[in-house]
Amino acid sequence: MSRDTPAPTKVAVIGSGNIGTDLMIKVLRLSESLEIAAMAGIDPGSDGLARARRLGVATTHGGVEGLVAMDEFTDVGIVFDATSAGAHHRHDQVLRPLGRTLVDLTPAALGPFVVPPVNGTDHLDAPNVNMVTCGGQATIPVVAAIGAVTPVHYGEIVASIASRSAGPGTRANIDEFTETTARAVERVGGAARGKAIIILNPAEPPLIMRDTVHCLVSACATEDITASVEEMADRVRTYVPGYRLKQRVQFEPVAPDDPLRGLLPPGATGPALRVSVFLEVEGAAHYLPAYAGNLDIMTSAALRTAERLAAHRTAQGEPR
Known part of the structure; x- marks a missing residue:
């Protein structure tokens, strides 16, 4: 990385199911501006957590509380929530006061809707953005x-x-x-x-x-x-x-x-x-x-949105 290239924004994923795992792999393979720091789930035997460990990503099966307690969480700026609408309400209550930006892949819709090619730059200062469905x-x-x-x-x-x-x-x-x-x-x-x-x-x-x-x-x-x-x-x-x-x-x-x-x-x-x-x-x-194009378009849209959020954070001089 050159001196002029900003360090990647560290991100975490909550949810070790299909969507969360695909999103983790997309960050690893496709993104130059994001770095996956941790994955949190609640099933210690899930394939997502096992795969994350094999890829060198820190994991916890303690859910959002376990994520917050991890050393790796200190540097995380953006958190993807790939769980459920009900669980997202609690995750928002825990993470928003800690200053983390949430990218919500559930239908909870606590934050503004974001569809990248339509309004992808309209809500870059929002603490929680929703990827609709x-x-x-x-x-x-x-x-x-x-x-x-x-x-x-x-x-x-x-x-x-x-x-x-x-x-x-x-x-x-x-x-x-x-x-x-x-x-x-x-x-x-x-x-x-x-x-x-x-x-x-x-x-x-x-x-x-x-x-x-x-x-x-x-x-x-x-x-x-x-x-x-x-x-x-x-x-x-x-x-x-x-x-x-x-x-x-x-x-x-x-x-x-x-x-x-x-x-x-x-x-x-x-x-x-x-x-x-x-x-x-x-x-x-x-x-x-x-x-499973339905899941792929969600994780792809979330990745594009998080990259725009990361670029905005950098432009504003916020910690990455």
């Missing part, structure tokens, strides 16, 4: 891309993931998933109204993540929407290489007697369009199988 990370960029061209009166996303890629934490958080994602479709994506649906696909062999975005808009130049969506997909691919459009953006006129017109603003009488975008997300297979 896998479905949100995949689809909200598309809603925002459409909204950059014309107001989105209604945005609906459907995330279909392999049942095998949905562990106990994901299943326990299904209700929070739909509620959090729908709110973020509105707050970050810009839709006037949002709705989110998740499907656990039991197909064998497992299918990779598929997402559908439906947006209701007033009639406008369809080629501008297509260009905006394609440009956004390119931006997401800079940190999620397996993110892609399955086909060109689809447009369907909404007939005068279509019930969808009930979702238009009061008094709207002009032509309207339903815009449909079909996505596929293939994982990078750093730790998780390639079909």
